[in-house]
Every structure is written in structure tokens, then in C-alpha cells.
Amino acid sequence: MTDPFGEGGLGELESPLYREALAQLDRVAGVMGLDDNIHARLRVPQRATVTTFPFRREGYYEVETVFAYRVQHVLTMGPTKGGIRYAPDVNLGEVAALAMLMTWKTSLMSLPFGGAKGGVRVDPTVLTRPEVQRLTRRYTAEMINVIGPDTDIPAPDMGTNEQVMAWIMDTYSQHVGHAEPGVVTGKPPELGGSVARREATGRGLVSLLPAATTHLGFEVEGSRVVVHGFGNVGQYAALAAHEMGALVVAVSDVTGGIYNSKGLDIPQVQEWVTENGTLSGYPDVDMVSNEELFELECDILIPAAVGGVITRDNADKITARLIAEGANGPTTVDADDILRERNIFVIPDILANAGGVTVSYFEWVQDLQNFFWSEGEIVARLREIMGSAFEEVLNISINEGYDMRTAALVKGIRRVARAKLVRGVYP
Ligand code: NAD
Numbered sequence: 001m002t003d004p005f006g007e008g009g010l011g012e013l014e015s016p017l018y019r020e021a022l023a024q025l026d027r028v029a030g031v032m033g034l035d036d037n038i039h040a041r042l043r044v045p046q047r048a049t050v051t052t053f054p055f056r057r058e059g060y061y062e063v064e065t066v067f068a069y070r071v072q073h074v075l076t077m078g079p080t081k082g083g084i085r086y087a088p089d090v091n092l093g094e095v096a097a098l099a100m101l102m103t104w105k106t107s108l109m110s111l112p113f114g115g116a117k118g119g120v121r122v123d124p125t126v127l128t129r130p131e132v133q134r135l136t137r138r139y140t141a142e143m144i145n146v147i148g149p150d151t152d153i154p155a156p157d158m159g160t161n162e163q164v165m166a167w168i169m170d171t172y173s174q175h176v177g178h179a180e181p182g183v184v185t186g187k188p189p190e191l192g193g194s195v196a197r198r199e200a201t202g203r204g205l206v207s208l209l210p211a212a213t214t215h216l217g218f219e220v221e222g223s224r225v226v227v228h229g230f231g232n233v234g235q236y237a238a239l240a241a242h243e244m245g246a247l248v249v250a251v252s253d254v255t256g257g258i259y260n261s262k263g264l265d266i267p268q269v270q271e272w273v274t275e276n277g278t279l280s281g282y283p284d285v286d287m288v289s290n291e292e293l294f295e296l297e298c299d300i301l302i303p304a305a306v307g308g309v310i311t312r313d314n315a316d317k318i319t320a321r322l323i324a325e326g327a328n329g330p331t332t333v334d335a336d337d338i339l340r341e342r343n344i345f346v347i348p349d350i351l352a353n354a355g356g357v358t359v360s361y362f363e364w365v366q367d368l369q370n371f372f373w374s375e376g377e378i379v380a381r382l383r384e385i386m387g388s389a390f391e392e393v394l395n396i397s398i399n400e401g402y403d404m405r406t407a408a409l410v411k412g413i414r415r416v417a418r419a420k421l422v423r424g425v426y427p
Pocket of ligand 1: 229252254305327328354357
């Protein structure tokens with residue numbers, strides 16, 4: 001295989017996350033015997049747009065220059081799909097790595113998309129609302145020729161939200177001269193956004209727990225669950241597990257964790273967080289640190305905050321029999337080896353947290369057809385798609401002798417490879 005980067009380097013894509021994404025692809029390509037030409041092609045994104053633009057902050061005389069990116073990893077499967085991240089350390093390699101992971105995730109879920117990701121290098125926490133609006137509209141204008149309902153459909157990611165998607169939709173629509181809701185997903189419902197999108201990732205993850213626990217020989221009802229992170233994914237995962245009869249014994253956020261061996265009243269905890277902003281100060285529970293949280297006695301562990309939290313330092317101390325990864329990349333490669341040796345069953349991120357992109361797919365389909373589904377239909381279809389993806393990954397894992405993470409990647413990569421082979425090389 002010829003290496004387009006040359007010996008060992010990653011050229012303009014150099015970043016720790018890209019290295020990791022590539023190491024993962026190379027490992028799985030090896031074990032599944034991936035065609036060399038396809039493997040080489042998948043190691044680099046098909047299209048990457050880097051732009052800089054002027055950005056004026058309120059009360060500042062100086063006009064700043066901001067870097068922004070949109071990377072489309074695979075254009076073979078249909079339009080590309082993936083979130084836009086506003087963060088101070090965003091770079092081309094990181095965005096390209098996240099775009100690659102989106103390819104595996106959308107393919108694994110059999111959605112008609114390739115992977116993409118976008119980013120603006122800015123700290124959104126210090127921006128005013130008008131500043132975020134200006135930044136978003138300029139980013140959209142810069143990317144006007146690479147995004148669109150038939151080409152590339154952004155969605156929210158870290159630092160962006162429903163309002164940002166509404167501004168993207170509006171800016172794009174102003175440029176093309178008519179309302180075009182299908183250009184983004186994760187919009188407010190008034191603009192063609194999907195009901196149940198907000199809960200989709202957490203609830204989708206929990207919908208896999210009955211099949212996983214049955215496979216492992218226990219039941220969700222009465223099992224002890226620990227959730228790291230109490231934001232969009234963590235909150236709805238905790239709530240859905242609680243509704244299923246599990247004892248959610250601990251949850252945490254950036255300020256620390258709360259613990260009750262008899263199970264927390266999750267709706268009450270949610271109310272507290274809505275009123276107070278964080279878990280801090282929640283009454284009548286034991287406080288635990290985020291480090292201690294991973295060592296608590298439990299059956300199911302749901303990391304649902306930041307990446308890289310299950311490491312070689314704590315993987316030995318985890319008591320859970322099942323880990324369902326809500327966060328993207330919560331487990332380091334070293335830790336993964338330890339979990340495998342310890343026979344801890346992992347539902348990997350590209351499967352466990354795929355509920356979000358699946359409901360985004362539904363949103364896009366509804367926008368294109370101008371025909372909107374009921375919440376019941378959305379939830380039922382989400383369960384069906386998640387459930388069959390889980391069954392297929394489990395079957396690959398059992399029949400071909402892979403762990404669940406490798407099996408999920410094999411399934412995702414295999415579908416893309418087949419599509420590339422049948423399309424052939426142009427011209
Ligand atoms: P969020 O911002 O809504 O919530 C994040 C939560 O994690 C908050 O409770 C925050 O306090 C907590 N947190 C942040 N840093 C922490 C730390 N160092 N230690 C402990 N807790 C910390 O984000 P989200 O949308 O819930 O996303 C969480 C994870 O799930 C991310 O990895 C994201 O990439 C992934 N994800 C989200 C979606 C989605 O639909 N929202 C879909 C797929 C994957």
C-alpha cells in the first residue's frame with residue numbers, strides 16, 4: 001500500500017486524534033483483510049475545506065481572523081453528515097478524524113451517508129449571542145458551496161446547538177432564495193426539526209441494554225447503573241434506565257458525582273440540574289469524585305461526558321459487567337485491551353451513541369418529503385434500527401471471533417468498502 005503521507009508523517013492532518021483514528025482503521029483493516037487500495041483510500045478524507053474569515057467582536061476595534069473547517073471523509077454513500085464543533089483547539093486533523101468516525105457510524109447504522117465534520121477555532125463560552133450569530137452566518141457563507149441537503153448536512157456538536165442550526169438554515173436559505181430546512185439537522189421543531197432528537201442518543205443507548213444484558217445473563221431491571229456526565233446524553237440515558245427499573249446509583253457532571261446505593265430519583269435530579277445548573281449541592285446523597293465514580297460497585301457503566309476517561313489507570317478497577325459508551329472515544333486503546341482481557345462487554349461508541357445521527361437521518365428524510373412523523377413513529381423506528389444494528393454486530397462478534405468494538409468497525413468499514421468496489425474508479 002502506498003502511503004500518501006510519506007514515511008510516518010500525517011502532513012497537514014497531523015493531530016493526536018487523527019493518529020488514533022488511523023491506528024484504529026489500520027488495525028481493523030488488518031484483521032478483516034481489507035483490500036489494500038480501499039484501505040489506502042479510506043486513510044485520507046476525500047474533501048477538506050479550510051477557510052479563514054474576519055470576525056468582529058462587540059466593543060473590539062480589532063478584527064480577528066478565525067480558522068474554520070469542513071471535512072468530508074467519504075462521498076461514495078450519498079451526502080455526507082456530521083456535526084459542527086466550536087472549540088478553541090479545533091484543527092484540521094481533529095475534524096478529519098471525527099469525519100472518519102462518522103463514516104463508520106453512519107455505515108454501521110446502514111444510513112445513506114458518508115461521514116463529515118466541521119469546526120470553528122473559537123471559544124464559544126466567551127461569545128455573546130450576537131457574536132455567535134455573526135460567526136455562524138459567516139461560517140455558513142464560507143461553506144455555502146460544500147454544504148446542502150443533497151451534498152453535506154451539518155448538525156450540532158460541542159459548542160453548537162439548535163439555535164446555531166437555525167442560523168445556518170436561515171443563512172443557507174437566504175443564499176439559495178428559498179427556505180431549505182433539509183440543509184441541517186438538530187434544528188428547532190418550528191423549522192422542521194425532529195421531535196425526540198434531544199433525547200435520541202441517551203434513549204437509543206438504553207434501548208440496547210435489554211438485548212445486551214440478556215446476552216450476558218442478567219436483567220436491566222434491578223441492575224445498578226453508573227452514569228458519567230449528566231448533559232444531553234447522560235441525563236436521558238439515566239432517565240431511560242431509571243424508567244426501565246434499573247437502580248441508577250450514581251451520576252456525575254463536571255463538578256463531581258452523587259451516589260445513593262438504593263438508586264437516585266432521576267426525575268428529581270433532573271429538576272435540580274435544570275434549576276441549579278449543576279449536580280453540586282444535591283441533598284441527601286454521598287458525594288463522589290469523577291475518579292471514584294468509575295470504581296463504584298455497579299453492573300452497567302455509561303460514560304457520557306468527555307473522551308479518554310477509561311484509561312489503563314482505572315480499567316482494572318471497573319466493576320461493571322457491561323459498558324455502554326455514550327461519549328465519543330471514552331476508552332483509550334490501552335484500556336480497551338484491559339477490558340477485553342477482563343471479559344467486560346462493551347457496546348462501542350459508534351453503536352451505542354448512534355441514536356442521535358439516526359434521528360437526524362429521520363429529520364432529513366421528513367424535511368425532504370415535507371411529511372412529519374409522530375413521536376411514537378420516530379421512537380419505534382429508532383428502536384428498530386438500533387436493535388438490528390446491535391444484533392448484527394453481536395453476530396459478527398460471535399461468528400467471526402471479534403470483540404464488539406472490532407465487530408462494529410468491521411461492519412461499518414465493510415459496507416463502505418463494498419460500495420467503493422462496486423462503484424469502481426472514475427475515469
Ligand atoms: P453536554 O455538553 O450536553 O453534556 C456533557 C456533560 O458532561 C455535562 O454534564 C458536563 O458537566 C459533563 N462533563 C464535562 N466535562 C466533564 C469531565 N471532565 N468530567 C465529568 N463530567 C464532565 O454533551 P452531550 O451532548 O451530552 O455529549 C456528551 C458526549 O456524548 C460527548 O462525548 C459527545 O461527543 C457524545 N455524543 C453526543 C451526542 C448527542 O446527540 N448529544 C451524540 C453522539 C455522541
